[in-house]
Amino acid sequence: MSELQKWASARYADAVISAFSGSGExxxxxxxxxxxxxxxxxxxxxxxxxxxxxxxxSVIPTRALSxxxxxxxxxxxxxxxxxxxxxxxxxRPPTQAAANTAMDLIISIDIDDLVPLRVVPVSGxxxxxxxxxxxxxxxxxxxxxxxxxxxxxxxxxxxxxxxMHRIDQVRPLLSWLISSQPVLIAA
Amino acid sequence: MPERQDDPTIGKxxxxxxxxxxxxxxxxxxxxxxxxxxxxxxxxxSVSIASETTLEALxxxxxxxxxxxFEVGFARSLGCLIFRDPTEEDPAHALVWGPKSRGRLSKxxxxxxxxxATVLIYRRPQAEN
Numbered sequence: 362m363s364e365l366q367k368w369a370s371a372r373y374a375d376a377v378i379s380a381f382s383g384s385g386e387x388x389x390x391x392x393x394x395x396x397x398x399x400x401x402x403x404x405x406x407x408x409x410x411x412x413x414x415x416x417x418x419s420v421i422p423t424r425a426l427s428x429x430x431x432x433x434x435x436x437x438x439x440x441x442x443x444x445x446x447x448x449x450x451x452x453r454p455p456t457q458a459a460a461n462t463a464m465d466l467i468i469s470i471d472i473d474d475l476v477p478l479r480v481v482p483v484s485g486x487x488x489x490x491x492x493x494x495x496x497x498x499x500x501x502x503x504x505x506x507x508x509x510x511x512x513x514x515x516x517x518x519x520x521x522x523x524x525m526h527r528i529d530q531v532r533p534l535l536s537w538l539i540s541s542q543p544v545l546i547a548a
Numbered sequence: 549m550p551e552r553q554d555d556p557t558i559g560k561x562x563x564x565x566x567x568x569x570x571x572x573x574x575x576x577x578x579x580x581x582x583x584x585x586x587x588x589x590x591x592x593x594s595v596s597i598a599s600e601t602t603l604e605a606l607x608x609x610x611x612x613x614x615x616x617x618f619e620v621g622f623a624r625s626l627g628c629l630i631f632r633d634p635t636e637e638d639p640a641h642a643l644v645w646g647p648k649s650r651g652r653l654s655k656x657x658x659x660x661x662x663x664x665a666t667v668l669i670y671r672r673p674q675a676e677n
Contacts, residue, residue, distance in 0.1 A: 439571070440571060443571070447569060447571075448567075448569050449567050450567070479583070481571060481586075482569065482572065483585040484590055484593075485588060485591065487585075487588065489583060489585035491574075491585075500585075500655065502585065505590070510655055511655070512655035512656065512658075512659060517663070519655070519659050519660075522654060522656050
């Protein structure tokens with residue numbers, strides 16, 4: 362079971378999220394709607410432009426995501442579509458390992474009312490996730506191998522940097538980011 | 549991995565230019581802000597020595613890119629090595645080699661370099677944000 366499936370199952374205790382095959386409505390619109398055992402009707406999307414006969418290995422129930430997560434995933438999809446040499450200095454596109462870690466990070470965060478996420482490609486195959494409030498900023502750089510480094514800045518000055526070894530370690534970093542602002546924490 | 553050595557013939561007041569992909573700029577900020585991700589140095593940060601090229605030459609094949617500038621001396625103050633690495637496309641090409649493995653900079657050093665850099669050319673993409 363993938364991290365995505367675990368996450369989906371945790372949010373929908375009776376749901377069965379499994380791989381399935383499908384075909385897109387048009388070549389550029391791959392939105393599927395299906396019902397799962399919770400009787401919830403969820404929309405699933407794919408970034409694959411070759412929709413016909415696509416083998417789906419995972420799904421994202423977008424209704425369960427916060428708006429910042431949905432926008433972040435859309436942005437991630439754009440970043441993942443970059444070609445070879447996208448930076449004009451010979452970089453490869455973001456690696457699959459970096460993409461997987463970025464997606465796992467985004468969907469694992471259970472803070473609904475979070476500032477918008479920026480997703481930035483990094484030369485060499487990495488991805489950087491960035492959040493910024495009026496006084497604080499947090500950067501998570503996902504290296505090409507999927508490991509994560511972070512930087513916290515306050516009033517434009519770096520205050521801490523380090524490595525994350527598990528994606529659940531992002532929680533205290535985000536708590537620090539938004540600690541001076543009212544937030545809604547999901548149950 | 550060959551040992552990297554700083555090139556002392558590149559003076560500390562020499563300026564270095566780097567193209568920036570539009571995805572690496574926060575266009576919603578005013579003025580737009582270049583991400584520290586644009587200063588990542590995986591196997592060296594590619595730059596051009598300003599006195600040995602022109603902005604036109606740097607961007608002629610990359611009309612969608614913005615360009616930033618910073619000084620050699622500042623990069624060295626962060627612990628970076630600067631050395632020439634000419635290519636067929638860009639004889640002024642050089643590398644900024646950070647102190648970490650694979651020539652990377654720490655996140656704090658990337659942030660410092662970003663803050664010290666001047667944006668010479670902003671090229672806002674039509675479909676970006």
